[in-house]
Amino acid sequence: MKYQIIVSSIGMDVKRQFEEISAFIKASSLEVEKENTIIISDGKQDGDDISRLTDMAPTASVIFVLVKQYNPESVLNVLETILKKDNIFLFGSSYLSRELAPRIAYRMQGASLIECSRLISESGSLYGEKLVYSNHMQGRFEILKKPAAIVLAKGIGQEKVMSGKEHEAMVIAADEADPSIFLDIAVQEEEKENGFEHADFVLVIGKGAKNQDTVNQLTKTGEMLGAAVGGSRPVVMNAWMPMNKLIGASGSFASARVCIVAGASGAPALYGGIKKSELIIGINTDEKAPLTGKADVTVIGDALQVMKAIEEKILYEERRDG
Amino acid sequence: MRRILGCFKVIPDLELLSEEDWIADDNNLVDTSFVKSTWNVFDESALELMLRLSEQSESLNEPFSMDAVTIGDKISEKYLKTLHALGIDQAVRIECRESIQFSPEIVSGLLTEYIRQKGKQDIIVMGTKTADGSSGKVPQLTAEKLGYPCVTQVIAIEPMEQNNIKITNITDTGLCIQTICPPCVLAVGEAPGTCLSVPTLKARMNTKAKPVEVYTAGQLLKGNLSDIQKETVLTELTAVDEKRCGKVICDGSLEEQIEILYQSYLKGKV
Numbered sequence: 001m002k003y004q005i006i007v008s009s010i011g012m013d014v015k016r017q018f019e020e021i022s023a024f025i026k027a028s029s030l031e032v033e034k035e036n037t038i039i040i041s042d043g044k045q046d047g048d049d050i051s052r053l054t055d056m057a058p059t060a061s062v063i064f065v066l067v068k069q070y071n072p073e074s075v076l077n078v079l080e081t082i083l084k085k086d087n088i089f090l091f092g093s094s095y096l097s098r099e100l101a102p103r104i105a106y107r108m109q110g111a112s113l114i115e116c117s118r119l120i121s122e123s124g125s126l127y128g129e130k131l132v133y134s135n136h137m138q139g140r141f142e143i144l145k146k147p148a149a150i151v152l153a154k155g156i157g158q159e160k161v162m163s164g165k166e167h168e169a170m171v172i173a174a175d176e177a178d179p180s181i182f183l184d185i186a187v188q189e190e191e192k193e194n195g196f197e198h199a200d201f202v203l204v205i206g207k208g209a210k211n212q213d214t215v216n217q218l219t220k221t222g223e224m225l226g227a228a229v230g231g232s233r234p235v236v237m238n239a240w241m242p243m244n245k246l247i248g249a250s251g252s253f254a255s256a257r258v259c260i261v262a263g264a265s266g267a268p269a270l271y272g273g274i275k276k277s278e279l280i281i282g283i284n285t286d287e288k289a290p291l292t293g294k295a296d297v298t299v300i301g302d303a304l305q306v307m308k309a310i311e312e313k314i315l316y317e318e319r320r321d322g
Numbered sequence: 323m324r325r326i327l328g329c330f331k332v333i334p335d336l337e338l339l340s341e342e343d344w345i346a347d348d349n350n351l352v353d354t355s356f357v358k359s360t361w362n363v364f365d366e367s368a369l370e371l372m373l374r375l376s377e378q379s380e381s382l383n384e385p386f387s388m389d390a391v392t393i394g395d396k397i398s399e400k401y402l403k404t405l406h407a408l409g410i411d412q413a414v415r416i417e418c419r420e421s422i423q424f425s426p427e428i429v430s431g432l433l434t435e436y437i438r439q440k441g442k443q444d445i446i447v448m449g450t451k452t453a454d455g456s457s458g459k460v461p462q463l464t465a466e467k468l469g470y471p472c473v474t475q476v477i478a479i480e481p482m483e484q485n486n487i488k489i490t491n492i493t494d495t496g497l498c499i500q501t502i503c504p505p506c507v508l509a510v511g512e513a514p515g516t517c518l519s520v521p522t523l524k525a526r527m528n529t530k531a532k533p534v535e536v537y538t539a540g541q542l543l544k545g546n547l548s549d550i551q552k553e554t555v556l557t558e559l560t561a562v563d564e565k566r567c568g569k570v571i572c573d574g575s576l577e578e579q580i581e582i583l584y585q586s587y588l589k590g591k592v
Contacts, residue, residue, distance in 0.1 A: 188499065
């Protein structure tokens, strides 16, 4: 049994995916050889970039699947020809991976596990761990079939990649999407919100803000203090903040020095996105909110009033210190 | 007339469970029987997008007939009745007595058999995943079993002329807007502003007598659930412990509370 690594360079940071896969392999108690790396690319790289990506790969053999315009149907057709029945396929964490992995596993009569945080080999069986029940519980799943298509969970740590020696790259062009089904495809590229991951100070606004006006005021207060400001799922689903400001399982992850959560109950989906923060401060009117036990400290009170008071205090201390 | 099928799941409202409730039983399940049920949020968005698509398609004189299907117990019928009142033509419940929340192969197998046996659908919509099982693969497996293309992370669906549809979905690059000729499976993701419409009391009264069709899993599969080969099986379930020290500042005036917060936690950090 060998690993085949599948990452995407379409809107994704390839180096980051390699580092996460390295961390995943390190965390998994498996001694399996790496076979090759497959990079799904939209052909926007020039020759130098292909060579750079190849050198970055953790395996000597690298296969590029080039698509003019990404379409899962045509990529699946290529993957079927280059993935091997007995292997473990490690997909980097991306929308593309979550879309492709279950389908390629089904076609190859294998198994898939999405959002897997660790693989374990015990008594000849392969197990994968993932969060279930809205991230309240961790499940261990026995993987009953080969090949095993595993999509990494978001927010897995990073580990330096030991890149393969004497790289050898091969390029396979995928067919274009079937024009009788996909009549027209256009992509509106969006600027990704990468600020949260590297921010020292993050403010997360929850549904306790109750309305657009309060969200705006909290945002202004947070920005005044130099925080990267994001929102919980209910906040973006109510369109009080744009989708790229979503913090949590479906959005961005923060690992800040200080993370203030204002008016959010602390549902696991949100908590998953902030748990790597050094200091978590909750602001909530309900002392019994789940976040209280998961935060380092909680101030009981109205989100806006407390944030305004924090702003005043910090600005006062700054003025005093000159 | 074109047909669209909305697949949904009624789940326990997991946010109502308290910390001590998160215990796995001998069958690797958590007892959620005492909390109220709710729509799975992604399925709710899928159903709302289906209703909007149907409404918009009427202006093109190419209307959709809408059906809804769920796999679940009798409680699900209350939800199907709501969908009747919102204009669904056919409401179907698949009765399955076994616990299948961690068996996406069985869920997709039952949906596929229902679609194959009870009539071809042009569009099948459902949520990307459910809150409890969280497999994230039922739409993809259903598409594979039916041999249909599948688009995931869908946030909008619009009718187009000549029976085509325009789909907007989130990708790693940004938004992808594509015109597709059905049949297809659409997996709805985080779609802002898609809470399910609320039917009027009049609509509820008018559709009260409309029956819910019920099939058993055995009827659809013509065999046992165990005949469907599983890809994975849940062998262990443990509660996630994410406790921190959880200090609460609640005494004194707001100014006094912020003074404590600043001096003990924030000073030198922001």
